Amino acid sequence: MRSLQETAIRVLPELRAVQVEQGLLMSPAMHWFFDTNYDLFETSIPPGFERMSLRRAAWRLLSSDASVLEVPEPLWARFLPQNVTLVVAWRLGGLLRLRNRKARTYAIENNSPGEALFGRSIPWPLDVFVRFALGAFMRMFFERVALGTPAAADSYATLPFFRRIEHSMILGLPTPSLGADEAEADPNTAIFVGHLDARKGLPELMSAWSEVEQRLPSASLVVVGAGPLRESVEKWVTARPGSRRYLGQLPHDRILSVVGQAAVVVAPSVRARRWREQVGLPIEEGLSMGRTIVTTSETGLADWLHQHGHSIIASDALETDLSRALVDALTYPIEPSSVLDSLPTRHGRLVADSWLHRAY
Known part of the structure; x- marks a missing residue:
């Protein structure tokens, strides 16, 4: 052989x-x-x-x-x-x-x-x-x-x-993750997972989240990852520790459990020269846990996500539309079972x- x-x-x-x-x-x-x-x-x-x-x-x-x-x-x-x-x-x-x-x-x-x-x-x-x-x-x-x-x-x-x-x-x-149908999410929590840099839309997210806090005081945002904007994220989190958390870089085998604790996964990527979001691993991880996705039209899954009720924002409209999309998703998330049922076996x-x- x-x-x-x-x-x-x-x-x-x-x-x-x-x-x-x-x-x-x-x-x-x-x-x-x-x-x-x-x-x-x-x-x-x-x-x-x-x-x-x-x-x-x-x-x-x-x-x-x-x-x-x-x-x-x-x-x-x-x-x-x-x-x-x-x-x-x-x-x-x-x-x-x-x-x-x-x-x-x-x-x-x-x-x-x-x-x-x-x-x-x-x-x-x-x-x-x-x-x-x-x-x-x-x-x-x-x-x-x-x-x-x-x-x-x-x-x-x-x-x-x-x-x-x-x-x-x-x-x-992706397919539904093992135990996703039993994972309990905090209905007021959104999560960002990824490289902490501008092309992932992190500056726009931090700006939009301030508006989310005003419109939805019970909301909280969890940030996971490492990258050049780490110090900015840490400083930003300390300004409002009650509604902002930074967990740092986590081993990949812990990501799904952390994602499962949030109701919404936010991935507001923007184009940067040759780079454009192709799919987005955090999007896959969020779907596999039955979570509502808020992302931009940059991902190659944008049409499918839109057809299945997730929130798609034009990347040039993040400053005006991201906070509204997050408030809507946190207030009216897609039923997790519906997200899981939309996935292949x-x-x-x-x-x-x-x-x-x-x-x-």
């Missing part, structure tokens, strides 16, 4: 705690990662996860007899040069063995290709060239693409040749993984 290393390889640029958890449930594969994310805090890395350099990974792919390579999506601009190196090495290694090997990927980027790569709108001649080059690259080196959101499907559909690649849209929704990422790794 061939080892996992010889059958399938899954490349992760930045290992996250949720990827460790999901990796144990996915199709058997070796996991190669190049760096670690801040949220790996206190998470043990199990066997089957190996830290790599780009040179070592490319050399291993050239000599590997594996049949499946899953790499990050091509519209992940920061990783694109490494991605090109890896898929070229994979393709060449296959040709040396007289095998037509191509890569596979899970895609959730919902920016346009030009904005994903350059962080801004670009002149149309350059935009046409970029789309053509990306489409040709994917056609040559990719054989299967799982799309995690309708917004991602729309982005990739703009690439020439993409429709000739086998692809499927599999909505990346198997996590969409795992469904996508099974489709990506199935044999022809």
Whole structure:
């Protein structure tokens, strides 16, 4: 029997705690990662996860007899040069063995290709060239693409040749968490979980919360995470400790229980150059616990969330609409059982993984 290393390889640029958890449930594969994310805090890395350099990974792919390579999506601009190196090495290694090997990927980027790569709108001649080059690259080196959101499907559909690649849209929704139907939430509490920086909408949230406190004196906000705005958050919390709490960075295995104690999960992300919220792990965690979501139109799940009664705010309207949305959500949250009933019986990422790794 061939080892996992010889059958399938899954490349992760930045290992996250949720990827460790999901990796144990996915199709058997070796996991190669190049760096670690801040949220790996206190998470043990199990066997089957190996830290790599780009040179070592490319050399291993050239000599590997594996049949499946899953790499990050091509519209992940920061990783694109490494991605090109890896898929070229994979393709060449296959040709040396007289095998037509191509890569596979899970895609959730919902920016346009030009904005994903350059962080801004670009002149149309350059935009046409970029789309053509990306489409040709994917056609040559990719054989299967799982799309995690309708917004991602729309982005990739703009690439020439993409429709000739086998692809499927599999909505990346979570399943209900174990015990979610029994978790009791404080009806007056909202929670923010994530990196403490401006692109997560934290300044807008702190400003809006002052208005929430005036309109709903019983409300309280819990903030979880670490990042460059930590000192600002700590100072802000001390001004009104009765309605504001900062818990710092928590191990990932504690997040769900903390989320379950709140009635509302708030994730007011805004665009920042090339970055746009693709799905939002706190949104997934909130849904899995049956909680009402208040977020912006930036997430690729915005349409689904709106259709199921959650609050979606245009990112350029946060200053005027966020406080109202929070008051409404805290006053009239969606029934937790309704949120849980709207979720699938198997996590969409795992469904996508099974489709990506199935044999022809």
